[in-house]
Amino acid sequence: MEPQTPYRPGLFRYLWVCGIAMALGWGIRGQIGHERGAMLAGVLGALAVLLVTLDRRKRQRFAWVCLGGGIGLAIGGSMSYGAVAGSLGKPGCAMVCTSLLLLKGAIWGAIGGGGLGMALSDVRYRARDAFWLLPLAAIYLPAAAWHPDGEWSRDDNTWGLLAAGLALVAWLRWVKRDRAAFFAAAASAVGFGIGFPLGSWCCVFGERTGIPIDWWKIAEMTWGLCGGLSWGVAIRAIDEDAVSPPEPRHAWPAALGIVYAAWFVPLWNGLNVFTYWGLERRVMPAGIVAVYGLITAAALAGLIFWMKLSNWRVWNETKTVKALMTWVMTIAFCFQFVKMAYPNGMYGAGFWFTQIVFFVLMVLLGRHIVKRTPRGFVTVCCGIPQ
Incomplete structure (x- = not known):
């Protein structure tokens, strides 16, 4: 044969x-x-x-x-x-x-x-x-x-x-x-x-x-x-050329990477869209901007720590990539709608409401990625044994 x-x-x-x-x-x-x-x-x-x-x-x-x-x-x-x-x-x-x-x-x-x-x-x-x-x-x-x-x-x-x-x-x-x-x-x-x-x-x-x-x-x-x-x-x-990277060994770098793709990039771009080309200090007082930055940093740290504790078990790497791409593209389309509907940026309660929705959706994405699956079907993304 x-x-x-x-x-x-x-x-x-x-x-x-x-x-x-x-x-x-x-x-x-x-x-x-x-x-x-x-x-x-x-x-x-x-x-x-x-x-x-x-x-x-x-x-x-x-x-x-x-x-x-x-x-x-x-x-x-x-x-x-x-x-x-x-x-x-x-x-x-x-x-x-x-x-x-x-x-x-x-x-x-x-x-x-x-x-x-x-x-x-x-x-x-x-x-x-x-x-x-x-x-x-x-x-x-x-x-x-x-x-x-x-x-x-x-x-x-x-x-x-x-x-x-x-x-x-x-x-x-x-x-x-x-x-x-x-x-x-x-x-x-x-x-x-x-x-x-x-x-x-x-x-x-x-x-x-x-x-x-x-x-x-x-x-x-x-x-x-x-x-x-x-x-x-x-x-x-x-x-x-059959070039394959070595198996990943450490969870922390991978956690930073996934938070960067799923959280930081959409968040930074979203802040720009919602406040129109970086006019954060005109939309909100400087003190509120600083508090918002601290909340964002704390949320990022919490997300990384939570994913570390979950050992980063995912459905499989292909499904994770598809979920991430769907997430980023959906958020990008939403940004376009916001920019057309609010060309001068969002103010007050509307701005904060969109930020709360944004955070909730990101948490749901994280839960989808780290959801536990039946034994034998789990892929460990970061090389941590089951």
């Missing part, structure tokens, strides 16, 4: 799942903006990667993958590209703006893809690797402070992130020799590098057609689509 060849889906499955998820996430990112919005897109993209991978051991590290993808893309959110994209159609600006958009997209993608790849890789990262952040900061800070005309500009962070991104890719390639993370960073840089100018040109030509739709949103979703396609290519190549 001939041995059966393991089933491997075609490239299209990886592309459409990751592409659609990231296109949605990036379109929503534009409504929220900057680092916190990019973090939401990164988590959605990371969860899509976990849904399509065939490697069960990768899905067991869903917390690390959400951290890597979310924080990796959030770093790029400190760059400004709106002025460059807006000047693309002006006479004499096409070549310069296209080049800058390609550069910004490649930087954004390289750092985000590198974070995702490190979480998916079989190379072991230790605590001492954090010391490499010191020379990375030494490279980043002078570059971030440099500006050709001598004036400080928020857009200067492009040069700081360019230096940091190159250093990160070089470290992955020649110091850690992490082939999976290096390929993910390179593929993501190509995808976002193509997507930024492509989406911006779609916006320019689309507006000239006179068709009354939001062409800027089309551009944003094109950026996300191209980035998601590159993440699909990366995870397909890593799957083909």
Whole structure:
């Protein structure tokens, strides 16, 4: 009897799942903006990667993958590209703006893809690797402070992130020799590098057609689509290379990762939406903002401690990933409704009522994830024996 060849889906499955998820996430990112919005897109993209991978051991590290993808893309959110994209159609600006958009997209993608790849890789990262952040900061800070005309500009962070991104890719390639993370960073840089100018040109030509739709949103979703396609290519190549991360051993890092994906990212973005672009101090007195921050921190700590005590038993890693993705997408759609219904933010009792509902829904999600299942069907996500 001939041995059966393991089933491997075609490239299209990886592309459409990751592409659609990231296109949605990036379109929503534009409504929220900057680092916190990019973090939401990164988590959605990371969860899509976990849904399509065939490697069960990768899905067991869903917390690390959400951290890597979310924080990796959030770093790029400190760059400004709106002025460059807006000047693309002006006479004499096409070549310069296209080049800058390609550069910004490649930087954004390289750092985000590198974070995702490190979480998916079989190379072991230790605590001492954090010391490499010191020379990375030494490279980043002078570059971030440099500006050709001598004036400080928020857009200067492009040069700081360019230096940091190159250093990160070089470290992955020649110091850690992490082939999976290096390929993910390179593929993501190509995808976002193509997507930024492509989406911006779609916006320019689309507006000239006179068709009354939001062409800027089309551009944003094109950026996300191209980035998601590159993440699909990366995870397909890593799957083909049979790269599997080691079994997770410690519950605390995984607990932090799941709280980050299921609680912190929606909460931070929700606070922005409900108070409209960070106008927290105009909506509420400073003292109330501080109290709200303390309550949030205490709730986060309590959720982590509760999940630690429950030993993190989940239905299985695939169902957990699906539940998380459904949760994040549902919350993102709710944010869009709130932003349209209350364009200037929510005030008073309406704001606090939505926050209470938000916390209750998150607790219910946590109970769904850690619900005890029949013996023999339980999967221990963090390597804790039954």
